[in-house]
Amino acid sequence: MFQSYTIKDIAKALGLSTSTISRALSGSYKIGANTVKLVTEYAEKVNYRPNPIALSLKAHKSHSIGVVVCEVANNYFSQAINGIESVAYNSGYHVIITQTHESAAREQVNIEHLLSRHVDGLLVSLSAETTDVSFYQELKEKGLPIVFFDRIVPGIDTHKVYIDNFKAAFDATELLINNGFKKIAHITNSSNLLISRERLNGYLAALEKHQITFDQDYLVYCDHGGMLIHELETAIDELLALPNRPDALFTTNDRITTGCLPILKKRGIKVPDDMALAGFTNSDFAEWFAPSLTVVRQPAFEMGKLATEILIKSIESKRPIEEYTTHQFETELISRSSSASAIAF
Amino acid sequence: MFQSYTIKDIAKALGLSTSTISRALSGSYKIGANTVKLVTEYAEKVNYRPNPIALSLKAHKSHSIGVVVCEVANNYFSQAINGIESVAYNSGYHVIITQTHESAAREQVNIEHLLSRHVDGLLVSLSAETTDVSFYQELKEKGLPIVFFDRIVPGIDTHKVYIDNFKAAFDATELLINNGFKKIAHITNSSNLLISRERLNGYLAALEKHQITFDQDYLVYCDHGGMLIHELETAIDELLALPNRPDALFTTNDRITTGCLPILKKRGIKVPDDMALAGFTNSDFAEWFAPSLTVVRQPAFEMGKLATEILIKSIESKRPIEEYTTHQFETELISRSSSASAIAF
DNA sequence: CTGAAAGCGCTAACAA
DNA sequence: TTGTTAGCGCTTTCAG
Numbered sequence: 001m002f003q004s005y006t007i008k009d010i011a012k013a014l015g016l017s018t019s020t021i022s023r024a025l026s027g028s029y030k031i032g033a034n035t036v037k038l039v040t041e042y043a044e045k046v047n048y049r050p051n052p053i054a055l056s057l058k059a060h061k062s063h064s065i066g067v068v069v070c071e072v073a074n075n076y077f078s079q080a081i082n083g084i085e086s087v088a089y090n091s092g093y094h095v096i097i098t099q100t101h102e103s104a105a106r107e108q109v110n111i112e113h114l115l116s117r118h119v120d121g122l123l124v125s126l127s128a129e130t131t132d133v134s135f136y137q138e139l140k141e142k143g144l145p146i147v148f149f150d151r152i153v154p155g156i157d158t159h160k161v162y163i164d165n166f167k168a169a170f171d172a173t174e175l176l177i178n179n180g181f182k183k184i185a186h187i188t189n190s191s192n193l194l195i196s197r198e199r200l201n202g203y204l205a206a207l208e209k210h211q212i213t214f215d216q217d218y219l220v221y222c223d224h225g226g227m228l229i230h231e232l233e234t235a236i237d238e239l240l241a242l243p244n245r246p247d248a249l250f251t252t253n254d255r256i257t258t259g260c261l262p263i264l265k266k267r268g269i270k271v272p273d274d275m276a277l278a279g280f281t282n283s284d285f286a287e288w289f290a291p292s293l294t295v296v297r298q299p300a301f302e303m304g305k306l307a308t309e310i311l312i313k314s315i316e317s318k319r320p321i322e323e324y325t326t327h328q329f330e331t332e333l334i335s336r337s338s339s340a341s342a343i344a345f
Numbered sequence: 346m347f348q349s350y351t352i353k354d355i356a357k358a359l360g361l362s363t364s365t366i367s368r369a370l371s372g373s374y375k376i377g378a379n380t381v382k383l384v385t386e387y388a389e390k391v392n393y394r395p396n397p398i399a400l401s402l403k404a405h406k407s408h409s410i411g412v413v414v415c416e417v418a419n420n421y422f423s424q425a426i427n428g429i430e431s432v433a434y435n436s437g438y439h440v441i442i443t444q445t446h447e448s449a450a451r452e453q454v455n456i457e458h459l460l461s462r463h464v465d466g467l468l469v470s471l472s473a474e475t476t477d478v479s480f481y482q483e484l485k486e487k488g489l490p491i492v493f494f495d496r497i498v499p500g501i502d503t504h505k506v507y508i509d510n511f512k513a514a515f516d517a518t519e520l521l522i523n524n525g526f527k528k529i530a531h532i533t534n535s536s537n538l539l540i541s542r543e544r545l546n547g548y549l550a551a552l553e554k555h556q557i558t559f560d561q562d563y564l565v566y567c568d569h570g571g572m573l574i575h576e577l578e579t580a581i582d583e584l585l586a587l588p589n590r591p592d593a594l595f596t597t598n599d600r601i602t603t604g605c606l607p608i609l610k611k612r613g614i615k616v617p618d619d620m621a622l623a624g625f626t627n628s629d630f631a632e633w634f635a636p637s638l639t640v641v642r643q644p645a646f647e648m649g650k651l652a653t654e655i656l657i658k659s660i661e662s663k664r665p666i667e668e669y670t671t672h673q674f675e676t677e678l679i680s681r682s683s684s685a686s687a688i689a690f
Numbered sequence: 691c692t693g694a695a696a697g698c699g700c701t702a703a704c705a706a
Numbered sequence: 707t708t709g710t711t712a713g714c715g716c717t718t719t720c721a722g
Binding site for chain 2: 004049050051052053054056057062064072073078079081082085089094096097098115116117118258261262265283285287288289290291292
């Protein structure tokens with residue numbers, strides 16, 4: 001068993017009381033300069049480290065924050081987590097990461113687990129399946145600081161960090177239109193998610209602006225965000241089977257976007273000649289795919305960072321009632337081969 | 346401030362003592378059945394959760410394990426971390442992840458930080474820069490359980506989880522040779538790392554088996570594992586400037602392997618026609634690169650899992666002296682276009 | 691300027 | 707079967 005020095009050990013060794021040691025170490029002003037010197041030097045020598053657990057017990061704080069995301073092995077979320085950890089680490093907070101795998105039940109279990117861990121606050125990106133968010137409302141009312149990021153929930157008044165989904169979707173769709181594609185299908189995540197609805201609206205608005213009639217058959221939902229084994233394959237096959245087969249795909253999350261290419265190739269569909277592709281992904285390799293991918297990229301790291309800064313500020317705030325902030329980041333639309341006009345070649 | 350019920354609250358509410366509550370909740374046998382029922386029902390009702398911090402303080406355990414890796418945003422390590430978390434989560438342990446960015450100094454600081462967090466054990470993959478491992482030896486001797494994974498250290502007698510680096514490198518090199526390449530350069534991580542030396546030996550053995558003379562110019566080290574901005578570019582440019590330019594590249598880590606393709610393309614080098622490529626990477630997208638990548642893939646998830654299982658067993662073991670285990674996993678060699686013989690086309 | 695003592699939430703001797 | 711008490715490591719009144 002690994003044991004380290006305690007304040008008591010130092011007190012005994014130096015013939016002082018534990019409170020003197022505590023005060024000397026914390027730099028209290030009412031301790032003799034030489035006592036302070038004696039104590040700090042000894043502490044240094046024996047490599048004393050305060051027990052954070054005892055500190056937490058005293059301060060009623062766990063110094064940990066809970067994170068709820070659908071999965072870690074996802075470009076967007078792993079980058080966001082990077083941002084989260086960078087801030088948390090520097091502020092002395094642990095980060096406990098939980099994955100929902102897009103299941104509402106798992107989300108509940110994870111929240112339970114995080115609560116039992118007595119986290120000081122929550123960083124949440126909703127699961128695709130979640131419709132009942134009343135427990136978040138309750139938690140918030142009980143005083144637990146919560147920041148929603150990316151997949152925010154519109155009904156709860158708390159801090160929110162996300163992007164301008166309408167604009168991002170509008171721009172990506174318009175890029176496809178401007179490249180000569182008129183039959184643009186839209187594969188998206190569950191309509192439970194606000195971001196899906198906002199992105200759908202952006203897509204619809206772009207079609208409308210260019211007088212393209214929306215075809216209901218061109219809208220396909222992956223209710224589990226593409227995490228179910230054949231979810232995306234089924235979605236694509238449905239579109240391919242359409243009598244009036246679409247000539248482009250606009251997709252709205254990392255897993256769906258990067259998942260399309262392999263499936264299309266397997267079906268013998270050439271991208272972009274037979275089917276153009278543009279979608280949300282934060283993959284660093286989008287440029288090196290064959291063909292290179294046209295993507296909407298979110299500032300994931302910055303989003304994670306800001307969300308965590310807001311959360312920690314909220315945790316450490318004295319007054320419980322506060323103004324809730326909403327921050328919308330800008331996205332980046334990067335045009336590459338997968339959306340290149342077939343006519344141009 | 347978010348507050349939840351304590352054992353004391355329940356005791357007061359029910360007119361019982363805290364120890365009775367504690368015993369009733371822990372299912373102690375010497376408590377009246379109706380008392381147990383009363384207590385558990387009340388606890389259920391008020392949503393009681395034991396404070397893990399108090400538990401930790403009592404048990405002298407933080408229920409957290411420290412992880413040291415070079416970086417999280419790396420296919421191999423993110424997958425290994427997935428495995429680590431899956432086991433840790435199910436065993437009730439926190440995972441605190443720290444990144445060295447291949448710096449020995451950062452590694453020291455991280456270890457300091459983890460120790461100050463009073464982690465119960467360490468999961469370590471050395472930084473490329475690290476040469477002095479005496480502090481690990483000290484920690485181990487003081488009784489802190491440590492499991493090295495992937496980048497293990499040969500000098501310290503403790504648990505080790507890694508792969509058969511010699512064989513993996515030998516097979517990959519031989520694949521290139523069998524595809525007709527004779528001038529195979531080797532770009533590898535710092536020679537500080539045992540895995541670099543073992544992989545180099547595998548590469549050399551394959552050359553020797555096929556009577557290919559080793560050219561010292563064909564061996565290039567990226568001492569920071571390719572994490573420095575121009576490290577890999579410089580390495581590749583050196584090779585390209587050689588009078589007898591190599592016709593193939595064998596690379597030994599995720600960042601180097603996936604980093605080669607963009608740089609070669611920028612230099613106008615066609616893969617595999619001008620330069621074949623085979624290397625270690627755990628990228629899920631290797632197949633969809635242009636050209637698709639020939640890779641050595643490690644069972645990252647399983648390695649993280651096993652390392653964590655061993656660590657937790659070690660933490661929870663009563664007797665401090667134990668047998669140390671060493672486990673070598675098999676790797677997977679997947680042949681794709683990037684190493685295809687130019688002659689065949 | 692320093693020490694004694696209480697208390698954070700919980701468990702586990704020890705009593706009853 | 708239940709209650710009392712001490713103690714995990716630390717901070718913080720309250721005394722001195």
